[in-house]
Amino acid sequence: MKIDLHLHTSDRSPCSDISISELIAEAKRIGLDGFCMTEHQFIWPLEETEELARNEGIRIFRGNEITSAQGDVLVYGLEKDIKGVVPIKALQKEVVAAGAFSVLAHPFRGFKMFGIGELQMSVEQACKKKALQFVNAVEIANGKVRDKENEMAMKVAEALGLPGTAGSDAHNVDEVGLFVTIFERDIKNDADLVAELHAGRFSTGNAR
Ligand SMILES: [Zn+2]
Numbered sequence: 001m002k003i004d005l006h007l008h009t010s011d012r013s014p015c016s017d018i019s020i021s022e023l024i025a026e027a028k029r030i031g032l033d034g035f036c037m038t039e040h041q042f043i044w045p046l047e048e049t050e051e052l053a054r055n056e057g058i059r060i061f062r063g064n065e066i067t068s069a070q071g072d073v074l075v076y077g078l079e080k081d082i083k084g085v086v087p088i089k090a091l092q093k094e095v096v097a098a099g100a101f102s103v104l105a106h107p108f109r110g111f112k113m114f115g116i117g118e119l120q121m122s123v124e125q126a127c128k129k130k131a132l133q134f135v136n137a138v139e140i141a142n143g144k145v146r147d148k149e150n151e152m153a154m155k156v157a158e159a160l161g162l163p164g165t166a167g168s169d170a171h172n173v174d175e176v177g178l179f180v181t182i183f184e185r186d187i188k189n190d191a192d193l194v195a196e197l198h199a200g201r202f203s204t205g206n207a208r
Pocket residue numbers: 065072105106
């Protein structure tokens with residue numbers, strides 16, 4: 001099952017240009033089996049996504065992109081809506097307690113800015129990024145960052161033995177499905193999604 005795990009809509013994230021109806025149409029057009037809403041600190045109400053999914057014939061899941069002091073974290077299966085900036089360690093505590101699943105989003109976005117970037121931060125140095133200790137997985141393919149930044153995330157995930165997920169982080173309609181997570185099993189609801197993430201039965205690819 002091809003699922004885009006990282007998406008924003010203009011309905012709930014002012015930074016996005018895609019409405020939920022445009023998103024659904026595009027996801028169907030490019031052949032996604034489903035997608036997961038990850039607005040910034042907002043979880044779509046289940047009744048709304050269920051109704052849309054039923055009417056449109058596509059699977060819609062619900063996550064949340066939480067701003068931690070150590071970077072953005074995609075969280076799946078955590079119903080609690082966390083506002084403001086939280087320490088990642090405290091966030092992961094909540095994630096674990098809820099049996100949820102966390103992914104460090106675009107972990108090396110703009111890593112040039114930290115000064116070492118272009119001088120070649122080694123994979124070993126990158127692995128020391130503290131936030132990596134407090135997540136279940138790493139986003140190794142994000143549609144909004146440069147190839148080099150995704151490559152670093154991929155190498156770091158491999159070195160640390162962390163699973164890698166993919167999502168477009170689309171804010172425009174032509175970005176939907178740029179990267180997708182491909183699940184081995186059928187996923188019907190949020191609980192299935194979290195279970196399959198924990199089981200690690202997925203790989204990454206693209207749908208465009
Ligand atoms: Zn982000």
